Amino acid sequence: MAAAVLAGSLTGCASLKEVTSSSKPLLPGTSSDSESASTSPSPSASASAQAVKLPTRASGPLDTGTVTHSLKQGTFSVQLTYWTSDNAKLYTAESLKTINVAAHIEDADSTHRIRLTTFQVTQDDGTNRAEVTTDSGKFDVTPPYPYNTVVTLPAATAGAKSLTLTIRLDLLVETAPKSNSYYRSTALDTLTLPLLTNGADQ
Numbered sequence: 001m002a003a004a005v006l007a008g009s010l011t012g013c014a015s016l017k018e019v020t021s022s023s024k025p026l027l028p029g030t031s032s033d034s035e036s037a038s039t040s041p042s043p044s045a046s047a048s049a050q051a052v053k054l055p056t057r058a059s060g061p062l063d064t065g066t067v068t069h070s071l072k073q074g075t076f077s078v079q080l081t082y083w084t085s086d087n088a089k090l091y092t093a094e095s096l097k098t099i100n101v102a103a104h105i106e107d108a109d110s111t112h113r114i115r116l117t118t119f120q121v122t123q124d125d126g127t128n129r130a131e132v133t134t135d136s137g138k139f140d141v142t143p144p145y146p147y148n149t150v151v152t153l154p155a156a157t158a159g160a161k162s163l164t165l166t167i168r169l170d171l172l173v174e175t176a177p178k179s180n181s182y183y184r185s186t187a188l189d190t191l192t193l194p195l196l197t198n199g200a201d202q
Helices: 002-021 032-039 043-050
Strands: 066-073 076-083 097-106 114-124 129-140 147-153 162-174 182-194
Touching: 066 182, 076 162, 076 182, 097 114, 097 162, 114 147, 129 147
Parallel strands: none
Antiparallel strands: 066 076, 076 097, 097 147, 114 129, 114 162, 162 182
16 A cells, blocks of 8 residues: 555656756746747837938038039139028928029239120029029129129929039120230039938938
8 A cells, every 4th residue: 555655656756857857947037938038029129220321411511501612714713602592401392492502703904894694593402403593684784793693593403312403604705905805715614413302311
Protein backbone atom coordinates (compact mmCIF):
# COMPACT_ATOMS: atom_id res chain seq x y z
CA MET A 1 0.00 0.00 0.00
CA ALA A 2 2.82 2.35 1.01
CA ALA A 3 4.69 1.37 -2.16
CA ALA A 4 1.67 2.28 -4.28
CA VAL A 5 1.33 5.70 -2.64
CA LEU A 6 5.05 6.36 -3.11
CA ALA A 7 4.91 5.35 -6.74
CA GLY A 8 1.92 7.62 -7.22
CA SER A 9 3.81 10.52 -5.62
CA LEU A 10 6.81 9.96 -7.87
CA THR A 11 4.59 9.88 -10.92
CA GLY A 12 3.06 13.20 -9.88
CA CYS A 13 6.51 14.68 -9.35
CA ALA A 14 7.58 13.61 -12.81
CA SER A 15 4.55 15.31 -14.33
CA LEU A 16 5.18 18.47 -12.31
CA LYS A 17 8.83 18.51 -13.45
CA GLU A 18 7.79 18.25 -17.07
CA VAL A 19 5.39 21.17 -16.70
CA THR A 20 7.85 23.40 -14.88
CA SER A 21 10.78 22.55 -17.17
CA SER A 22 8.75 23.52 -20.25
CA SER A 23 7.78 26.90 -18.76
CA LYS A 24 9.94 30.03 -18.96
CA PRO A 25 10.64 31.94 -15.76
CA LEU A 26 8.88 35.29 -15.56
CA LEU A 27 10.58 38.39 -14.18
CA PRO A 28 8.61 40.55 -11.77
CA GLY A 29 6.33 43.00 -13.59
CA THR A 30 6.64 41.22 -16.97
CA SER A 31 4.44 38.91 -18.95
CA SER A 32 4.75 36.88 -22.09
CA ASP A 33 2.40 39.34 -23.83
CA SER A 34 4.62 42.35 -23.01
CA GLU A 35 7.70 40.47 -24.21
CA SER A 36 6.18 39.77 -27.59
CA ALA A 37 4.93 43.34 -27.85
CA SER A 38 8.40 44.75 -27.18
CA THR A 39 9.93 42.78 -30.02
CA SER A 40 7.38 43.96 -32.63
CA PRO A 41 8.06 47.34 -34.35
CA SER A 42 5.88 50.29 -33.32
CA PRO A 43 3.58 51.88 -35.93
CA SER A 44 5.43 55.21 -35.64
CA ALA A 45 8.78 53.55 -36.30
CA SER A 46 7.35 51.80 -39.35
CA ALA A 47 5.90 55.07 -40.62
CA SER A 48 9.23 56.85 -40.16
CA ALA A 49 11.04 54.15 -42.09
CA GLN A 50 8.59 54.48 -44.96
CA ALA A 51 8.65 58.29 -45.03
CA VAL A 52 9.97 59.81 -48.25
CA LYS A 53 12.37 62.78 -48.03
CA LEU A 54 10.59 65.93 -49.18
CA PRO A 55 12.13 68.06 -51.95
CA THR A 56 13.69 71.35 -50.88
CA ARG A 57 13.24 74.72 -52.55
CA ALA A 58 16.27 76.21 -54.29
CA SER A 59 17.51 79.55 -52.98
CA GLY A 60 16.51 82.62 -54.98
CA PRO A 61 18.02 86.06 -55.70
CA LEU A 62 15.27 87.91 -53.80
CA ASP A 63 15.41 85.73 -50.67
CA THR A 64 17.25 88.58 -48.93
CA GLY A 65 14.80 91.15 -50.30
CA THR A 66 17.02 92.79 -52.94
CA VAL A 67 19.53 92.03 -55.68
CA THR A 68 21.53 94.20 -58.14
CA HIS A 69 22.69 93.29 -61.66
CA SER A 70 25.11 95.26 -63.82
CA LEU A 71 24.85 95.05 -67.63
CA LYS A 72 27.78 96.24 -69.71
CA GLN A 73 26.67 98.19 -72.79
CA GLY A 74 29.82 99.20 -74.66
CA THR A 75 31.16 102.38 -73.06
CA PHE A 76 28.64 102.42 -70.18
CA SER A 77 26.70 100.06 -67.90
CA VAL A 78 23.07 99.72 -66.93
CA GLN A 79 22.60 98.88 -63.27
CA LEU A 80 19.32 97.18 -62.38
CA THR A 81 18.22 96.86 -58.76
CA TYR A 82 15.31 94.58 -57.89
CA TRP A 83 13.65 94.52 -54.48
CA THR A 84 10.41 93.40 -52.86
CA SER A 85 8.61 93.73 -49.55
CA ASP A 86 7.19 90.21 -50.09
CA ASN A 87 8.71 87.15 -48.49
CA ALA A 88 10.15 85.69 -51.70
CA LYS A 89 10.81 82.37 -49.91
CA LEU A 90 7.03 81.83 -49.81
CA TYR A 91 6.35 82.49 -53.49
CA THR A 92 4.11 79.88 -55.10
CA ALA A 93 2.71 79.70 -58.62
CA GLU A 94 -0.57 81.23 -57.41
CA SER A 95 0.74 83.89 -55.01
CA LEU A 96 0.81 87.61 -55.77
CA LYS A 97 4.33 88.89 -56.47
CA THR A 98 5.20 92.59 -56.54
CA ILE A 99 8.72 93.59 -57.55
CA ASN A 100 10.24 97.06 -57.65
CA VAL A 101 12.79 97.80 -60.36
CA ALA A 102 15.23 100.72 -60.54
CA ALA A 103 17.55 101.30 -63.51
CA HIS A 104 20.32 103.85 -63.81
CA ILE A 105 23.34 104.42 -66.03
CA GLU A 106 26.91 104.09 -64.78
CA ASP A 107 30.32 104.83 -66.36
CA ALA A 108 28.83 107.52 -68.61
CA ASP A 109 29.16 111.29 -68.54
CA SER A 110 26.20 113.62 -68.29
CA THR A 111 26.94 115.37 -71.60
CA HIS A 112 25.68 112.51 -73.79
CA ARG A 113 21.92 112.26 -73.35
CA ILE A 114 20.49 108.77 -72.85
CA ARG A 115 16.82 107.96 -73.21
CA LEU A 116 14.93 104.82 -72.27
CA THR A 117 12.28 104.13 -74.91
CA THR A 118 11.07 100.66 -73.87
CA PHE A 119 10.99 98.77 -70.57
CA GLN A 120 9.53 95.29 -70.96
CA VAL A 121 9.15 92.29 -68.65
CA THR A 122 8.29 88.80 -69.91
CA GLN A 123 7.44 85.89 -67.60
CA ASP A 124 8.16 82.22 -68.42
CA ASP A 125 7.12 79.40 -66.05
CA GLY A 126 8.32 76.56 -68.25
CA THR A 127 4.84 75.96 -69.66
CA ASN A 128 3.50 79.39 -70.54
CA ARG A 129 5.25 82.58 -71.59
CA ALA A 130 3.49 85.91 -71.12
CA GLU A 131 4.30 89.58 -71.45
CA VAL A 132 3.88 91.11 -68.00
CA THR A 133 4.38 94.78 -68.79
CA THR A 134 5.63 97.11 -71.51
CA ASP A 135 6.35 100.76 -70.77
CA SER A 136 7.08 102.85 -73.85
CA GLY A 137 8.04 106.51 -74.05
CA LYS A 138 11.03 108.84 -73.95
CA PHE A 139 12.36 108.60 -70.42
CA ASP A 140 15.52 110.59 -69.71
CA VAL A 141 18.01 108.35 -67.86
CA THR A 142 21.05 110.57 -68.40
CA PRO A 143 23.09 110.38 -65.16
CA PRO A 144 22.08 111.00 -62.43
CA TYR A 145 18.43 110.38 -63.40
CA PRO A 146 17.10 106.85 -62.77
CA TYR A 147 14.11 104.93 -64.10
CA ASN A 148 11.85 103.36 -61.44
CA THR A 149 8.82 101.15 -61.82
CA VAL A 150 6.77 98.47 -60.02
CA VAL A 151 5.98 95.13 -61.66
CA THR A 152 3.14 92.85 -60.51
CA LEU A 153 3.48 89.30 -61.77
CA PRO A 154 0.38 87.29 -62.74
CA ALA A 155 -0.27 83.78 -61.43
CA ALA A 156 1.86 81.12 -63.06
CA THR A 157 0.87 77.65 -64.26
CA ALA A 158 -0.14 75.43 -61.32
CA GLY A 159 2.76 73.25 -60.22
CA ALA A 160 5.45 75.49 -61.75
CA LYS A 161 8.76 75.23 -59.89
CA SER A 162 10.24 78.56 -60.99
CA LEU A 163 9.60 81.77 -62.88
CA THR A 164 12.13 83.27 -65.28
CA LEU A 165 11.73 86.98 -65.90
CA THR A 166 13.34 88.53 -68.97
CA ILE A 167 13.84 92.28 -68.66
CA ARG A 168 14.46 94.34 -71.79
CA LEU A 169 15.51 97.98 -71.94
CA ASP A 170 15.77 99.83 -75.26
CA LEU A 171 18.05 102.88 -74.98
CA LEU A 172 18.82 105.79 -77.25
CA VAL A 173 22.34 107.14 -76.67
CA GLU A 174 23.43 110.50 -78.09
CA THR A 175 26.36 110.12 -80.48
CA ALA A 176 27.87 113.47 -79.49
CA PRO A 177 26.90 116.08 -76.88
CA LYS A 178 23.96 118.21 -78.06
CA SER A 179 24.03 116.56 -81.49
CA ASN A 180 20.44 115.33 -81.14
CA SER A 181 21.63 112.25 -83.03
CA TYR A 182 21.22 108.86 -81.29
CA TYR A 183 22.15 105.22 -81.61
CA ARG A 184 20.12 102.37 -80.12
CA SER A 185 21.40 100.03 -77.38
CA THR A 186 19.35 97.16 -75.95
CA ALA A 187 20.07 95.73 -72.51
CA LEU A 188 18.71 92.30 -71.56
CA ASP A 189 18.62 90.79 -68.08
CA THR A 190 17.04 87.72 -66.45
CA LEU A 191 15.76 87.11 -62.94
CA THR A 192 14.79 83.60 -61.84
CA LEU A 193 12.41 83.13 -58.92
CA PRO A 194 12.12 79.63 -57.42
CA LEU A 195 8.61 78.64 -56.28
CA LEU A 196 7.27 76.46 -53.49
CA THR A 197 5.35 73.43 -54.71
CA ASN A 198 3.17 70.96 -52.79
CA GLY A 199 5.29 69.09 -50.26
CA ALA A 200 8.33 71.37 -50.58
CA ASP A 201 10.11 72.73 -47.53
CA GLN A 202 10.18 76.45 -46.87
